[in-house]
Amino acid sequence: MTARDDMERLAQSADAPEVDALMLESEEELIERLASMSVLAYERAKKGAAERLGLDQPGLKRVVDEHRKHRPTSDEEVSGSGMAFEVVEPWPEELNGAALLSELALNIRRYVICQPETAHAAALWAAMTWLIDVVQVAPIANITAPERNCGKSVMLTTLGRLAKRPLMASNITPAALFRAVEQWQPTLLIDEADAFADNNEELRGIINSGHTRDTAFVVRVVGDDHEPRMFTTWSAKAMAGIGKRAGTIESRAIPLRLRRKLPHEHTDRLRSSEADKLFLVMRRKLARWTDDHAHRLADYTPDMPAALQNRNADNWEPLLSIAELAGGDWPRLAVHAALTLSGVEEAPSLDQELLGDIREVFETRLVDKLASADLLAALIEDEEKSWATSNKGRPMTPKQLSNRLKSYGIKPVVIRVGIATPRGYRRDDFQDAFARYLEQPGSLTATAQQANNGAGLSVAVQVQNATSKNLSATLKPLPDKACDNVADRNPALGQSDEDWLVDYEAADNMEDF
Template identity: 35%
Template structure:
């Protein structure tokens, strides 16, 4: 900002008289801002010139000599960043406050102004389009089949994946009626398998889509609290595993009461506030998710497309317009049926655990309401996902593998080192390369079993007495965590034939450990389900 000549000698002077008649030469000592003027001429000259400054906007003027600090902060908050930088030190000294304190107060007022200033340094506002409902009632069976066809048209998908995607897409519009939301885990063994294309399709179809590849945990829970969007998280493998705060948001955000607590400043007082983490989320990345998040997810594993496999080309500039009519039909069907779906108590296959039951319940309700083959198909998919060995945490697989060792060797006790050797010999198991390519050890085995309260003890196997385990040490863990019905979902090692619940003593098996016949038979047949009656306008 241009400054007037200083009183007494003018701004063009290159020297200034000091006490004792000495002269301090300063070549080209011409102040270009108030900070420079303060250094050369002192605070009184700054005060004299500041009220008369006309280079700032009207909001920055001091109209009289009695401006209070609060008025000054409001005036300074209206300045552009570089303008504020020029005067911040002088203004802080004028009101006898620290510069850092003034900066904080100016920043607070700027936030209260609501972002009236626009520019690239402020990013862009987050907005969502809300499609109008279709004018006529929509058939649910036909709607899900139409959504399914969209995914099959643009992607080469594994069996049943398009059915999952269709029901999951519709569920994003029903998030306020859901009791839990299943996360969608989109994985692949290598890049270029279609994850980004699938996310682009979801972005064009789901409710309030918000796609990103990197974000701070605070940004995520704040956008959830304000907008409740459908989060589409790409490249999760690059930042999720090392981010404990983000994992915490995902762990808790699959239920409506999911939230995080943060301290915020309100009216200059620190208050603890809850921010929602609840909402639909699709997570794409290479490899596996952390166990706690995987347990809340439905997985779709993509493979790289072969040259002989043809799909439609996805054009980002037009796909939104092309799919808008379909979105409008989804909105209409949801409006007509959301109350019935919210009240529904769909039949749950017995083999699903409590967590998996929560994950699938809303999709079952949507399928039942849509009718057709969807109720049967959705439960078949749930059963297949439940029997996938990849869904089982390593600790549960370890319990099953240890049991197989006892059964294969027909023993009721084993030394720790012999159990470790037997685990390492299982070719299709991770125990041979458990940690950084090195095999599992007795100490690592002990750590994995510690949460189950299973500890090594002195075991006598004639003629030696060493650290080891009794088969009965594992009984409680087998029943509680592997379970009669879930035990059949754990994959047996290649070439091994065993029954998880056959006691090594044959007919002497205790009755309390014998599974009911229905638990053994149920896995070999497909259960038939009848759709309950819904009060929606269309099915």
């Protein structure tokens, strides 16, 4: 049979209205058109299309289904498939990413009582939902609290009002989940997870499969012929519930832990006209910034802290990428949130470890200077430290100690110890390095009070942790420049969330948040 015979046979078939289009299109255009058709239109066109492409009908369906998985879908198309999602008009102007993320975090804390790290992670996750088409890992936002009335549903609703195509469900079956994701590509927000999801292994398996783009599929048989079909499970997902989730869920999640609101803590009403307007603006800004930067994120690899390993690193990779693309202080804030919420600490370098041990020696011995030999002996005698074996199994030498400290600008000098004048180290020479490279054992609760010739002397008190002593120092008089009663508030030392928000909103940058 010739090609002309094929054409004539097609023209005489029931699919004749499709013939002209079939012959004029390239194969790629034909597959794209088939992928965009309704079910009815596809059923009418599939016979002619399969013959044109030299495929049987099951083969054609596999090709079209595969194309649909990677085909961008507009909100208008999704809205026409049984679910009405809001069409968000992007913000008309270019936006600063760091400022946008800061605005998101601030507004999350207007409605939810949570730590700054939780707000930062939630803001990054909300931005990720708008970039789901280009990221390779979709970590679950796992909203948990130890008891009821801690704001889990409020956080879930807040994320829903920031996310792209939010679909809220207080209960969902496994079949409904993968079919909803296949058809609508929503951000799926599952409330009351402790009530129905924890003991549902099939549901958990489907949720877990959507963690990475490569594994985000389930296979089911459909129709009277029980034809195998592959469904995508690739979408952003958030879950809220009391207590812990199953280990397989938590290992694929960003933990957003909440706490019960105290009587003096205040949040704004989430269900109000003011909130509606606010979140509409936030969605429009997210739509614009993510549209502008999606192409950069597709192949972006962030600087990953060494403390984040394996799946934990996978979970945070898209969020850290977004933070780095946003710039400003957000790369640091994102890393801090990742390490804090994941319960890990970034491992100090060997030199940082040495600085910490030297500080401990000075504090334990209550001296302000030490001969090199005495400092080295104190470091080596502690069997739990590494310095007794750091020199290829032998103790560290004075020369090695000096070389390690040289990078911090610290050198041994001649000191006086009794009547002897050995070379050694002064505590004051370490203060800059201690401040810059080590976590401080305490926090200042007040700006140091300055002595004033006209007002007498004052005393500065530095509050440290319970294992350290308070340091007090009487200051020398200054010329008539009074400086007193300036307090810095710190949430870790009892500052209320409401006060924190005032400081946050007034801050010129995010350094303290």
